[in-house]
Amino acid sequence: MKTFTLPGTDLTVPNVVLGVMRIEDKTDEEVRTLVGTAMDSGITFFDHADVYGSDVHGCERRFAEAMRWTSSEREQVVLQTKAGIVPEGPYFDYSHEHLVRSVEGSLAALGTDWIDILLLHRPDALVEPEEVARAFDDLAAAGKVRHFGVSNHTPGQIELLRRSVQQPLVANQLQLSVTHAPLVAQGVAANMQALDQSISRDVGTLDYCRLHDITVQAWSPFQAGFFTGVFLGSPDYPELNAVIDRLAAQYDVPAIAIATAWITRHPAQMQVVLGTTTPERVAGAALGSDVPLTRAEWYEMFRAAGYTVP
Ligand SMILES: NC(=O)c1ccc[n+]([C@@H]2O[C@H](COP(=O)([O-])OP(=O)(O)OC[C@H]3O[C@@H](n4cnc5c(N)ncnc54)[C@H](OP(=O)(O)O)[C@@H]3O)[C@@H](O)[C@H]2O)c1
Structure with missing residues (x-):
């Protein structure tokens, strides 16, 4: 497993991490096997959110109840969570009161004294940057949150926060898979008239x-679209799966490792946020951590996924 020091922090992190949005119905034993398999593969970083699960903090609680880590075990892992979404509504809330209350709830549910990284989950149109800054300062001063970041944020939204927030924003978690790649595809097709991919x-x-050392974390790395099912093995993507299967045989790894490597190969040094609850898939994806796809292979996958290389 490839690891690196997350810029803006003192944390050594793997480039493949486990998201636990889907563990709510798993038994203690299933969660332990999933997390144990991840850790055996070098995945020591777990991505949570207050809203994962049918009850607020549901997945965080399920995770902690199953793992029951000692304080020394807790120190060996990175726990990241998110705040800012209010599920009833739904709407977004970056107020001081909401952010602090959400973190208190996450700490209780996770059974820990600190969150390693807190992300603002989805941009709040009514954001008051000074209020976010005050919440971050209070959470940092109390030792409740060590590092901060965002998710699904544009450069302008980050700039607005950065004018008030003292702490570095170390991560931006964004949807990215080879079939859902507007993040990289637009740049490839810049300046083309009458091509949807060219729209920014x-x-x-x-x-x-990249310019600001904010690590991109790729969520839904195997989903074809916005929770539309995975492209791996899907009859909707015969050409892409043929390329993936050929590369999997060539590199002697499972197909899921090649799909992972399409993201880890990018020089931005992104982290892939897995969402599978199947231990074998976690172990397989981890093998994609440092598969050295060539430029030709990377672009072949991109074209086979339906993107234009002008
Ligand atoms: N920041 C945000 O706004 C945001 C939004 C969504 C998610 N996230 C984070 O990103 C993580 C990953 O999201 P995701 O779960 O949508 O991503 P994903 O890893 O692309 O999808 C995993 C889902 O696909 C299923 N699946 C079916 N066939 C599969 C195959 N061959 N290989 C792998 N998975 C297969 C899995 O089922 P099994 O479990 O049965 O294997 C699971 O339900 C979440 O856990 C969460 O931490 C963040």
């Missing part, structure tokens, strides 16, 4: 994050 939906988010 992210206003240069990837380049901005």
Whole structure:
């Protein structure tokens, strides 16, 4: 497993991490096997959110109840969670009161004294940057949160926060898979008239994050679209799966490792946030941590996924 020091922190992190959005119905034993398999593969970083699960903090609680880590075991892992979404509504809330209350709830549910990284989950149109800054200062001063970041944020939204927030924003978690790649695809087809791919939906988010040492974390790395099912093995993507299967045989890894490597191969040094609850898939994806796809292979997958290389 490839690891690196997450810029803006003192944390050594793997480039493949486990998201636990889907563990709510898993038994203690299933969660322990899933997490144990991840850790055996070098995945020591777990991505949570207050809203994962049918009850607020549900998945965080399920995770902690199953793992029951000692304090020394807790120190060996990185726990990241998110705040800012209010599920009833739904709406977004970056107020001081909501952010602090959410973190208190996450600490209780996770059974820990600190969150390693807190992400603002989805942009709040009514954000008051000074209020976010005050919440971050209070959470940092109390030792409740060590590092901060964002998710699904544009460069402008990050700039607005950065004018008030003292702490570095170390991560931006964004949807990215080879079939859902507006983040990278627009730049490849810049300046093309009458091509949908040329429309900028992210206003240069990837380049901005690279310029500012903000680590991109790719969520839904195997979903074809927005929770539409995975492209791996899907009859909707015969050409892509043929390329993936050929590369999997060539590198002697499972197909899921090649899909992972399409993201880890990118020089932005992204982290892939897995969401599978199947231990074998976690172990297989981890093998994609440092598969050295060539430029030709990377672009072949991109074209086979339906993107244009002008
Ligand atoms: N920041 C955000 O806004 C945001 C949004 C969504 C998610 N996330 C984070 O990203 C993580 C990953 O999201 P995701 O779960 O949508 O991503 P994913 O890893 O692309 O999808 C995993 C889902 O696909 C299923 N699946 C079916 N066939 C599969 C195959 N061959 N290989 C792998 N998975 C297969 C899995 O089922 P099994 O479990 O049965 O294997 C699981 O339900 C979440 O856990 C969460 O931490 C963040």
